Amino acid sequence: DTAVSQTPKYLVTQMGNDKSIKCEQNLGHDTMYWYKQDSKKFLKIMFSYNNKELIINETVPNRFSPKSPDKAHLNLHINSLELGDSAVYFCASSQGREQFFGPGTRLTVL
Amino acid sequence: TQLLEQSPQFLSIQEGENLTVYCNSSSVFSSLQWYRQEPGEGPVLLVTVVTGGEVKKLKRLTFQFGDARKDSSLHITAAQPGDTGLYLCARANFGNEKLTFGTGTRLTIIP
Numbered sequence A: 001d002t003a004v005s006q007t008p009k010y011l012v013t014q015m016g017n018d019k020s021i022k023c024e025q026n027l028g029h030d031t032m033y034w035y036k037q038d039s040k041k042f043l044k045i046m047f048s049y050n051n052k053e054l055i056i057n058e059t060v061p062n063r064f065s066p067k068s069p070d071k072a073h074l075n076l077h078i079n080s081l082e083l084g085d086s087a088v089y090f091c092a093s094s095q096g097r098e099q100f101f102g103p104g105t106r107l108t109v110l
Numbered sequence B: 001t002q003l004l005e006q007s008p009q010f011l012s013i014q015e016g017e018n019l020t021v022y023c024n025s026s027s028v029f030s031s032l033q034w035y036r037q038e039p040g041e042g043p044v045l046l047v048t049v050v051t052g053g054e055v056k057k058l059k060r061l062t063f064q065f066g067d068a069r070k071d072s073s074l075h076i077t078a079a080q081p082g083d084t085g086l087y088l089c090a091r092a093n094f095g096n097e098k099l100t101f102g103t104g105t106r107l108t109i110i111p
Helices: none
Strands: A004-007 A010-013 A019-025 A031-037 A043-050 A053-057 A064-070 A073-078 A087-094 A099-101 A105-109 B005-007 B010-014 B019-024 B031-037 B044-049 B055-058 B061-065 B071-076 B085-092 B099-101 B105-110
Touching (some): A004 A087, A010 A019, A043 A064, A043 A073, A073 A087, B010 B019, B044 B055
Antiparallel strands (some): A043 A053, B085 B099
16 A cells, blocks of 8 residues: 555646646545655755645745645645756645655656 | 754765764754655654653664753664665654654665
8 A cells, every 4th residue: 555645746847837736645644745846866855744734835936836625634735846847846744743745746847 | 043953964884884874953852853865755644752862762773862952963883775765853842742854864785
């Protein structure tokens, strides 16, 4: 059973398009996150939700909008994609200190 | 943003050798975690250290938290190809569970 799943695994799109990445966790955790990992493998938090409520919003362009329909899901919508958005995006969940990561979505903006 | 520096950035050694990687910060943090990330996958937690001076062992891996809680090390004994991966340290800040990740060490073990 997959604990944290993301779709799609790969996403290739043109600049200016709008795209969404979906995340689901079946661990019963209250807190979910979105991270961005750049080409140098630096992993940086973008957002955190606790029980559908936004609790962390790092300095992320407002083209990125997270949405949590329920505490098991945290989706990421990106408007007007730019070349610099190309990265691997990871969803994670936690209940306490340990974070469980999804397999990542590799986004390539052409 | 307080940076969490890891060293070395890249390390390539022969199977059977020992190695140590480091994680350093200029500020004190409440706890520190080590994760390993394999290609095409998300990071997986290896250990959490909380107390200054704490040492934890996970088979051939030994983790140490500095006395002043500003640094940590990961020592691997008799490295194996399965140890290959990106090792990330992450610190939690006092009062919340937000993690700040380090710059990473990419480890390659050559058979």
